[in-house]
Each structure stands twice: as C-alpha cells, then as structure tokens.
Amino acid sequence: MAERRADDSTAASTSRFEEEEREALGRIVHAFQTYAIHSDLQLDRWKFHFSQLPDRHKQILHGQSTKYDRAAHCIKSNQRFFKAMLKAFDDDEGGPSHLAHAADAGYEAAKAQHKITPIDADKVRYVLKNLARDWSSEGAEERQKCYTPILQELKKLLGTDCSSPPAVLLPGAGLGRLCCEVAGLGYQAQGNEFSYHMLLTSSFILNHSHTSHEHVVHPWVLSTCNQLTDEGQLRAVHVPDVPPGDLVAGPGLLSMCAGDFVEVYSADENHHAFDCVVTCFFIDTAHNIVEYVELINHCLKPGGYWVNLGPLLYHWADSTSSEDMSIELSLEEVVRMAASLGFKMIRNELLQAPYMANAQSMFNTSYDAAFWTMVKEADVELSCNQHDHYYGHPADNQCHAQSGHLTSPPPPPPPSIRKPVAGSE
Ligand SMILES: C[S@@+](CC[C@H](N)C(=O)[O-])C[C@H]1O[C@@H](n2cnc3c(N)ncnc32)[C@H](O)[C@@H]1O
Numbered sequence: 001m002a003e004r005r006a007d008d009s010t011a012a013s014t015s016r017f018e019e020e021e022r023e024a025l026g027r028i029v030h031a032f033q034t035y036a037i038h039s040d041l042q043l044d045r046w047k048f049h050f051s052q053l054p055d056r057h058k059q060i061l062h063g064q065s066t067k068y069d070r071a072a073h074c075i076k077s078n079q080r081f082f083k084a085m086l087k088a089f090d091d092d093e094g095g096p097s098h099l100a101h102a103a104d105a106g107y108e109a110a111k112a113q114h115k116i117t118p119i120d121a122d123k124v125r126y127v128l129k130n131l132a133r134d135w136s137s138e139g140a141e142e143r144q145k146c147y148t149p150i151l152q153e154l155k156k157l158l159g160t161d162c163s164s165p166p167a168v169l170l171p172g173a174g175l176g177r178l179c180c181e182v183a184g185l186g187y188q189a190q191g192n193e194f195s196y197h198m199l200l201t202s203s204f205i206l207n208h209s210h211t212s213h214e215h216v217v218h219p220w221v222l223s224t225c226n227q228l229t230d231e232g233q234l235r236a237v238h239v240p241d242v243p244p245g246d247l248v249a250g251p252g253l254l255s256m257c258a259g260d261f262v263e264v265y266s267a268d269e270n271h272h273a274f275d276c277v278v279t280c281f282f283i284d285t286a287h288n289i290v291e292y293v294e295l296i297n298h299c300l301k302p303g304g305y306w307v308n309l310g311p312l313l314y315h316w317a318d319s320t321s322s323e324d325m326s327i328e329l330s331l332e333e334v335v336r337m338a339a340s341l342g343f344k345m346i347r348n349e350l351l352q353a354p355y356m357a358n359a360q361s362m363f364n365t366s367y368d369a370a371f372w373t374m375v376k377e378a379d380v381e382l383s384c385n386q387h388d389h390y391y392g393h394p395a396d397n398q399c400h401a402q403s404g405h406l407t408s409p410p411p412p413p414p415p416s417i418r419k420p421v422a423g424s425e
Pocket of ligand 1: 133171172173174175192193194195198259260261262280281282285286
C-alpha cells in the first residue's frame with residue numbers, strides 16, 4: 001500500500017512537472033506567435049510621439065511616415081519567419097519530442113490570455129540578432145573572430161583523423177552554428193541548451209532549412225539608437241547562409257541535448273563521456289561558476305581538453321532577487337580555481353571578440369575575451385548532488401525536463417531524409 005502511494009505521488013509530480021514544462025513552452029511559443037502585435041506597439045509609440053510634434057517639425061521630418069511603413073513591412077516579414085518556424089513543429093514526426101506540441105502549447109497560452117512581458121518580447125528580438133550572428137553571411141566576420149580560433153585549436157588538439165570521432169560537448173549552444181562547425185571537422189558534437197527560444201529556433205534551422213537564404217529577417221528593425229542610416233536599421237538578413245546539412249561532415253555527428261547544463265551533465269552517464277568541452281560565451285551564465293568547472297571536469301575523460309572563449313559578463317550580477325546566487329570572480333580567480341579543480345593551463349590569451357555586433361551601428365561591443373585551453377590532469381568529485389542544488393528560480397523560458405536526451409537529429413545531408421541519431425528519441 002505504502003509503495004502504491006509512493007508510485008502515485010511520483011506519477012503526480014511527474015505529470016505536474018510535464019504540465020509546467022508545457023506551460024513554459026507555451027508562453028514562449030505565444031511570444032513568437034504575437035511578435036507582430038508587440039512590435040506594432042513599438043511602432044505605435046513612434047507614431048504617437050511623431051503626432052505630438054508641431055506641424056513645422058513634422059514637415060521637416062516628412063520622411064518618417066514612409067520609414068514607419070517600411071518598418072511595418074519588416075515586422076511582417078519577421079512574423080512570417082516565426083510562423084514558418086512554428087508550423088514546422090505542428091506535424092514534425094521524428095523531431096525533438098519536447099518541441100512536438102509547441103503549436104498546441106502556444107494556443108493554450110493564448111487561450112489562458114498569457115500576457116507577453118517586455119522581457120518575453122525582448123528575447124524574441126534577441127533571437128533575430130542571434131540568427132544574424134550564427135546563420136547569416138553578415139555574421140561571418142563575427143564568427144571568424146569567435147568560432148574560428150576555437151575550431152583551429154580543436155584541430156590542433158584532436159587531430160583530423162576521425163576514424164573514431166572524438167566527442168565534443170558544447171554547453172550553451174545558442175543557435176547551434178559552432179556545433180555544426182565542430183561536427184564539420186568530423187567530430188561527434190553535442191550541443192546543450194536550455195532556452196526554449198534558442199531550442200525552437202535552432203531546431204528549425206538545423207532540421208528544416210535545406211537551401212541557402214531560405215528565410216529573410218530584419219533583426220534591427222526595432223533598434224532605433226545609434227543607427228547610421230535608415231537602410232541599416234531596416235536591412236534584411238538572409239538565413240541560413242549555408243544549409244546546416246552542408247556543414248556537418250556525416251550523419252550522426254551532431255546532436256542537441258535540451259536542458260540545464262547542471263541538471264543534465266551531473267548525471268553519472270556523463271562522467272568521462274567527452275574528449276573535449278568547448279565553452280563559447282558561456283561560463284559567465286553560471287550562478288556558481290565553480291559548479292560549472294567541476295561539471296566540466298566530471299564530463300571530461302582524463303587528459304581531455306577544455307577550450308574556452310568568452311568574457312566574464314556574469315549574467316546574474318544584476319539580479320535583485322536574493323534567490324539568484326551569483327558568484328562573480330575575476331579572470332585571475334577563475335584560472336586559479338580551475339587549477340585547484342584538476343586543470344592545467346596550456347594556452348592562455350585575450351582575443352578581440354564581438355557578440356551580436358551590428359556592423360552598421362555607431363555602437364558595438366567587443367570583448368577582450370579570455371581564450372584558453374586547459375587539460376584535465378585530475379578527477380575531482382562533484383561537491384554535492386547537483387540535482388538537489390539549484391541556485392536560482394527556474395526561469396520560465398527554460399527547459400528543465402529533458403536530461404540526457406539527445407533531442408535534435410542531425411541535419412540532413414541534402415536531399416536525403418533526416419534520421420534520428422542513435423540514442424535520440
Ligand atoms: C551568451 S549565449 C552564447 C551562445 C553561443 N555559445 C554563442 O557563442 O553564440 C549563452 C547561451 O547559453 C545558454 N545557457 C545559459 N545558461 C545555461 C544553462 N545553465 N544550461 C544550458 N544553456 C544555458 C543561453 O540560453 C544562451 O543561449
């Protein structure tokens with residue numbers, strides 16, 4: 001009887017968990033579905049302020065209304081992209097199971113009249129800029145600075161004979177371009193990502209784009225500050241610059257694992273599972289960076305490599321919630337901490353690396369990013385059971401449930417039919 005009660009309560013908590021996941025997915029899908037609505041509000045704001053001007057000023061700025069019309073057109077084009085993306089999950093048999101009911105989840109969120117917050121809206125716009133970074137010709141220069149040094153380092157460390165492909169883990173995979181490039185070297189690349197915004201978009205690009213320049217987006221249409229020209233603000237970006245299937249060296253070399261890095265990779269099955277861990281603009285997303293480094297140690301085989309490129313712009317540093325732990329170390333402290341956790345530095349430099357730069361803006365950020373390679377010389381124990389240890393609120397746009405599942409099949413070598421990778425659902 002007691003056993004049965006335990007079973008019932010496990011089943012209840014599993015289904016509550018699934019419900020919460022579906023709700024989280026639904027909110028994000030709903031934000032994508034209503035992109036044009038919340039973007040038009042921005043347009044209305046511009047128009048309202050313009051309408052308040054004295055007539056003489058309106059005459060001087062007479063080109064504004066044409067610009068607003070053109071912006072409305074760009075917004076429609078962005079919405080078309082998101083519509084095509086969400087449609088792809090409607091009947092995507094064989095696709096990632098955690099995204100399979102995306103459309104339904106979105107309609108449920110709409111029915112529940114879920115309100116799109118400015119943060120939700122912002123994250124959707126951020127995806128468009130990430131598309132430019134990862135999947136446009138315009139992003140090539142940025143990728144040259146951020147991804148090429150990593151790829152060159154991997155070739156040096158892991159070689160080019162891939163009869164038995166080395167396993168490379170890339171946590172915080174974003175829209176998956178670097179994962180594809182790593183799989184393009186003939187290595188077994190596994191991306192990990194927890195944001196539903198990124199998971200939906202990367203899955204669409206990786207699994208449903210088969211020709212170059214298939215889609216058009218206007219990533220900067222709503223960015224009004226520091227624009228050099230109207231053309232620059234409204235310009236189109238065509239994605240993908242290359243079909244992902246053309247980048248990957250062979251079937252089964254690329255997989256995506258959805259879920260929180262800490263939750264997923266602390267599992268025993270990931271102990272000593274990888275020859276290399278690549279962190280690109282990722283380590284500063286940690287609540288507790290020491291925990292990330294312990295996990296990287298946990299996942300690496302003895303003698304495995306950790307290649308890192310990125311700044312230390314701690315993501316939780318500005319949180320006002322006392323529940324959001326944020327351990328903010330200097331670079332010097334990170335390097336010392338890694339050494340005490342079994343890593344030996346074999347390459348250490350600073351590299352100029354931009355993030356989501358807009359080549360036609362008066363404002364751009366470029367980091368003196370830390371670029372290092374460390375070798376794992378010793379095993380360390382995980383300090384605690386990571387499953388019992390969550391330092392922040394599970395944010396509502398994040399996917400937590402998919403631990404250990406390979407969720408995205410490799411992109412098809414065109415024009416063949418996509419097959420799931422071994423171990424995927
Ligand atoms: C700054 S972005 C970098 C993305 C990509 N590596 C690049 O260079 O373009 C950091 C990424 O890490 C993801 N991320 C943050 N914390 C994570 C976690 N705990 N587990 C998995 N992904 C995470 C975010 O959703 C985001 O896509």
